[in-house]
Ligand SMILES: *[C@@H]1O[C@H](CO)[C@@H](O)[C@H](O)[C@H]1NC(C)=O
């Protein structure tokens with residue numbers, strides 16, 4: 001009996017053991033399934049997020065967007081033309097509009113690139129897809145990409161200023177700086193000679209040869225461009241301004257320049273006009289201590305060949321800018337300049353759709 005009972009006892013013990021281990025196994029199995037499901041759904045969420053989050057790079061997968069984004073704008077700024085206010089807008093809008101801005105810093109502030117650098121630069125900016133659309137800016141003379149065998153053309157823009165005003169502004173800027181970076185030590189800091197005194201003494205810093213800057217910037221990389229008073233350089237500068245630039249604005253009408261850019265190139269400049277108007281005061285950069293020149297100084301400078309030519313170039317640019325503005329913009333009911341809208345359409349399209 002005793003042994004019988006022992007056998008029966010052992011059998012029921014085995015049964016309980018089997019039952020218990022089954023329960024433990026089931027519990028562990030269910031737990032494992034739950035963890036698996038949770039981690040899988042987390043992965044799915046991650047994948048969904050990756051695919052729905054807007055990314056700058058995503059646009060490049062769509063061939064249509066790729067074409068729209070294949071934009072390289074070059075703004076080869078002439079020093080002291082009041083372009084800092086415009087650049088402020090370009091930098092502030094880059095995140096919102098999804099483009100890149102890059103400053104071209106040339107060693108020793110040279111406005112001319114070596115031949116090998118010309119090729120490097122032109123190939124780099126046209127092939128650098130990750131940085132497109134892009135706005136490049138720097139104090140660089142106009143560079144013709146076709147001469148270098150590069151088929152894609154950048155979109156050139158620029159701003160010019162009344163030449164004597166630009167020169168005087170630069171003269172005082174070197175001595176007193178401006179309210180943009182007031183604590184930066186300028187080259188001629190502490191020198192209090194006025195522009196009139198400088199001209200009277202015939203010093204190098206106010207030599208009219210310094211006026212020869214806007215013409216060579218538009219003329220370009222040819223040696224002749226940098227010869228003060230060259231007729232060829234002037235005519236080349238005019239030619240480039242009209243044929244190679246999308247738009248050239250003037251400092252005194254910078255807000256109209258921005259409005260025109262916004263309508264002509266919305267991919268980059270969308271919203272620039274409103275942004276500029278709203279922040280106009282905060283972006284202004286004024287040279288301190290600027291004295292207007294005396295009539296004698298004016299007279300002396302306006303007699304020179306270099307001033308006459310630079311002035312002719314400025315007048316030429318101004319006339320062109322006004323013509324473009326008149327053709328493109330119209331005043332709306334709020335007194336704001338807006339685009340006239342599309343003024344052309346297609347007719348007589350053949351073959352007719354059946
Ligand atoms: C250009 O680079 C040089 C050397 O790196 C630097 O000293 C200079 O300040 C830079 N110029 C500008 C305008 O940032």
Ligand SMILES: *[C@@H]1O[C@H](CO)[C@@H](O)[C@H](O)[C@H]1NC(C)=O
Nearest residue numbers: 123124125126127128129130
């Ligand atoms: C362009 O130049 C930059 C800086 O030198 C470099 O990092 C980049 O890889 C270049 N891009 C191309 C496409 O050559």
